[in-house]
Amino acid sequence: MKLGEGVEASIHCAAMLAGVEGDATLSGAAMAEAFGVSPSYLLKHLNTLTSAGVLESLPGPAGGYRLARPAERISLLDIVLAVEGAQPAFRCGEIRQRGPVKLPASAYMKPCGINVAMLKAEKAYRAALAVEKLSDIVAGFQNDADPRAVAASCAFVARHQRLQKSSSPRYK
Amino acid sequence: MKLGEGVEASIHCAAMLAGVEGDATLSGAAMAEAFGVSPSYLLKHLNTLTSAGVLESLPGPAGGYRLARPAERISLLDIVLAVEGAQPAFRCGEIRQRGPVKLPASAYMKPCGINVAMLKAEKAYRAALAVEKLSDIVAGFQNDADPRAVAASCAFVARHQRLQKSSSPRYK
Numbered sequence: 001m002k003l004g005e006g007v008e009a010s011i012h013c014a015a016m017l018a019g020v021e022g023d024a025t026l027s028g029a030a031m032a033e034a035f036g037v038s039p040s041y042l043l044k045h046l047n048t049l050t051s052a053g054v055l056e057s058l059p060g061p062a063g064g065y066r067l068a069r070p071a072e073r074i075s076l077l078d079i080v081l082a083v084e085g086a087q088p089a090f091r092c093g094e095i096r097q098r099g100p101v102k103l104p105a106s107a108y109m110k111p112c113g114i115n116v117a118m119l120k121a122e123k124a125y126r127a128a129l130a131v132e133k134l135s136d137i138v139a140g141f142q143n144d145a146d147p148r149a150v151a152a153s154c155a156f157v158a159r160h161q162r163l164q165k166s167s168s169p170r171y172k
Numbered sequence: 173m174k175l176g177e178g179v180e181a182s183i184h185c186a187a188m189l190a191g192v193e194g195d196a197t198l199s200g201a202a203m204a205e206a207f208g209v210s211p212s213y214l215l216k217h218l219n220t221l222t223s224a225g226v227l228e229s230l231p232g233p234a235g236g237y238r239l240a241r242p243a244e245r246i247s248l249l250d251i252v253l254a255v256e257g258a259q260p261a262f263r264c265g266e267i268r269q270r271g272p273v274k275l276p277a278s279a280y281m282k283p284c285g286i287n288v289a290m291l292k293a294e295k296a297y298r299a300a301l302a303v304e305k306l307s308d309i310v311a312g313f314q315n316d317a318d319p320r321a322v323a324a325s326c327a328f329v330a331r332h333q334r335l336q337k338s339s340s341p342r343y344k
Binding site for chain 2: 033100107118125155156
């Protein structure tokens with residue numbers, strides 16, 4: 001089982017965006033610098049998160065990305081599903097129907113028990129990700145991480161955030 | 173998040189092997205036929221399952237594969253980890269350390285909270301797979317699947333299983 005690499009960068013970006021002041025934004029280039037990833041690689045994921053309604057993107061000189069809703073209402077599941085797609089990890093190919101004995105489709109009306117069991121585990125995984133809110137991640141970082149790392153991150157955000165001059169309605 | 177295709181075939185094969193008589197085996201070719209997959213593709217996974225101690229492989233004319241332990245003691249987790257490897261789905265690349273501000277390694281002694289949260293979800297996933305025993309999958313199939321599908325599967329196993337002439341010690 002494997003999650004794409006984009007998940008790590010996406011969660012880190014969302015957590016960083018939770019730290020901007022008011023309605024400010026951060027550019028994709030700034031976040032790419034913060035995490036040492038290629039800007040084009042990151043933009044792909046930031047745009048996916050924007051399409052999924054996790055982030056919003058503002059155009060113009062003070063443009064960039066910001067959270068589309070409060071960090072309390074963004075879960076790790078929202079981010080993982082946005083980046084990885086909503087399909088379950090186990091893709092049932094219905095190979096039970098492919099054998100040499102051709103039974104009518106009516107013999108396979110009930111779902112395959114293997115798929116049912118695998119989807120049950122997927123449900124447990126998603127439930128565990130759904131309770132992990134971005135706000136908890138940020139609070140955990142602020143409370144538990146090394147103070148030097150917290151200070152460096154705050155300083156980076158303060159230096160790179162783009163405050164909005166004109167009124168740009170935000171969720172808060 | 174994605175599991176390899178081999179997981180479906182591997183679980184189906186293990187479930188089919190739970191249905192052989194006594195110490196009989198099934199060949200990889202027979203199981204490939206049963207699920208309409210390429211024999212070479214399937215052999216790769218059967219050998220992986222054998223290396224992982226889920227199956228055992230017998231040489232010779234009556235050779236083939238059989239379960240290495242009772243179906244009650246094989247979980248879906250055993251099979252998924254055998255096929256996919258033990259690495260968690262989320263691979264933390266420690267991108268938190270890659271930014272422009274170079275802090276000493278001592279600033280990152282505590283694990284990244286994002287990785288901790290992702291591993292917590294992985295633990296929930298694995299726990300859910302660990303309670304799903306192969307014996308439950310087989311019992312579910314026998315009790316709930318369409319009787320025509322059950323009969324076809326039993327007939328296939330009866331026709332293809334290779335009974336052992338000489339004593340070939342097995343777990344039961």
